Amino acid sequence: MCCGPYSVEASTLSSPAARPVVWDRLWRHTPSDTKDDSLLARERRSPRWVSIVNKLEITFGSIKGLKTIELGSGRGDLSALLAKSGAKVTLLDSSDKALGQARHRFDRLGLEAGYQRDDILTTLQSFRGRFDVALSSGVIEHFKDNDRTRAVQAHYEVLAPKGMAIISVPNARCIPYRVWKLYLELRGRWPYGLELPYSKRELMERARRVGFKRIEGSCMGFWQSVGDQLGRNLLGWGPDWVDRRSFMDGTMGLVLLLFAWRSP
Numbered sequence: 001m002c003c004g005p006y007s008v009e010a011s012t013l014s015s016p017a018a019r020p021v022v023w024d025r026l027w028r029h030t031p032s033d034t035k036d037d038s039l040l041a042r043e044r045r046s047p048r049w050v051s052i053v054n055k056l057e058i059t060f061g062s063i064k065g066l067k068t069i070e071l072g073s074g075r076g077d078l079s080a081l082l083a084k085s086g087a088k089v090t091l092l093d094s095s096d097k098a099l100g101q102a103r104h105r106f107d108r109l110g111l112e113a114g115y116q117r118d119d120i121l122t123t124l125q126s127f128r129g130r131f132d133v134a135l136s137s138g139v140i141e142h143f144k145d146n147d148r149t150r151a152v153q154a155h156y157e158v159l160a161p162k163g164m165a166i167i168s169v170p171n172a173r174c175i176p177y178r179v180w181k182l183y184l185e186l187r188g189r190w191p192y193g194l195e196l197p198y199s200k201r202e203l204m205e206r207a208r209r210v211g212f213k214r215i216e217g218s219c220m221g222f223w224q225s226v227g228d229q230l231g232r233n234l235l236g237w238g239p240d241w242v243d244r245r246s247f248m249d250g251t252m253g254l255v256l257l258l259f260a261w262r263s264p
Contacts, residue, residue: 006137024242027097029076036105040063043077044260045243048218048255049139052078052166053085055259059164060192063087066132069118069158074111076102082133083111090131092124103175120154127158135166140194152203153210159262166214171256172197176225203258212260214246219253220245228254 031039043049055106057061064086070079073091076100083089083106091102091113099115106113118124120139140151155165170177177197200217208214224243246253 008114008194012256020210022097023096023117024095027101030101032106035106036108037175040077044081046224047243047245048168048257049078049081049251051220051257052135053216055164055166059261060132067130068133068178069131071134071136071154071158073102073136073255074098075105075128076134077206078137080105080109080111084109085132088112090116090127092116092120092127093116094119097218110262121150124154124158129158129160130179131158132160132163133166134163135168137168140167141169141197142193144196148202150205155260156210156212161262161264163171165207165238165258165260165262167203167207167258168194169203169256169258170195170197171219171253172202173219174252174254176228177254186206198256198257203256207258207260211262214261216259219256220249221253221254225252225254 037057045204051062052253056066060066063082066080066082066086066087067090068079069090070076071092073079074095076091076192079087079089079102086178089112091099092115093102094117096117099117102113102131103115116127120136121143134155136155140148143151152167155167159165172178174197179194180188200219204217233249239248
C-alpha cells in the first residue's frame with residue numbers, strides 16, 4: 001500500500017456504486033516505462049512471487065502453458081510475470097482505464113494476453129471451469145459482508161478440476177499497515193475506498209465455504225510493511241531490506257497469501 005495525491009470522501013468508502021469512480025481515479029496516472037519496469041522487478045523479487053512460483057511448479061510441474069486468469073487484475077503485475085514464464089494469461093477488471101494500461105504494458109513487453117471487462121461479483125458463466133489458475137492480489141478486501149464470500153467463490157467457479165486459486169490480501173494483524181491506514185483515513189487521504197483486511201482464519205473459512213477442500217495460508221512481508229508505510233511514505237526513502245524475511249512474518253506480515261485447490 002502507498003499513499004497518493006487522492007482524497008476519497010467518507011461517503012464513498014462503503015458504496016458499491018462508487019467503486020468504479022474510486023478505481024478510475026487511481027488508474028488515471030500511467031507510470032513511465034522505467035517506473036513500470038522497476039515495479040515488475042520488485043514484484044519478481046518479492047517473497048510473494050517466490051511462493052507463487054514454488055506452489056505452481058509443485059502443483060503443475062511447470063508454469064509454461066498454464067491457463068491463468070487474474071481477477072480484478074488492474075495492470076496485471078502477476079499476469080505479466082506469469083506470461084513471461086510462458087503462461088497463457090487472461091486479465092479481468094471492471095475498469096477500462098486499468099485494462100488500457102495493461103494492454104500498453106503487455107504490448108510494450110511483447111507479451112500476449114486476453115482482456116475482459118467485467119466485475120468478479122457477476123456471473124462469469126463464459127469462464128466457468130476454464131482455467132488452471134485463478135488469482136487476485138489486493139482485490140477481495142474491497143468488499144464487505146456476503147460479497148467477500150462471493151468474491152472468493154468467483155475464483156472457485158472459473159477453475160478447472162484440480163485447478164488452484166491464489167489470493168493475496170492485506171493481513172489484518174499487520175500493525176504498520178493498520179496504523180498507516182488509520183492515519184490516512186483520519187486525514188481524509190485514504191485513496192482505496194472500502195478496504196477491510198483479512199485475518200488468516202476468515203480467509204480460509206470463506207474458501208472452505210465456497211467448496212475448496214485443500215487450503216494453505218501464510219503471511220509474509222513484515223519488513224515490507226515497515227519499509228512501505230514508515231520508510232517510503234512517511235520518511236520519503238525506500239529501504240533496501242524490505243524483501244528480507246522476519247520472525248514476525250508468520251503473524252504480522254503485510255501480505256496474507258492463500259492457496260486453495262479445487263477437487264477433481
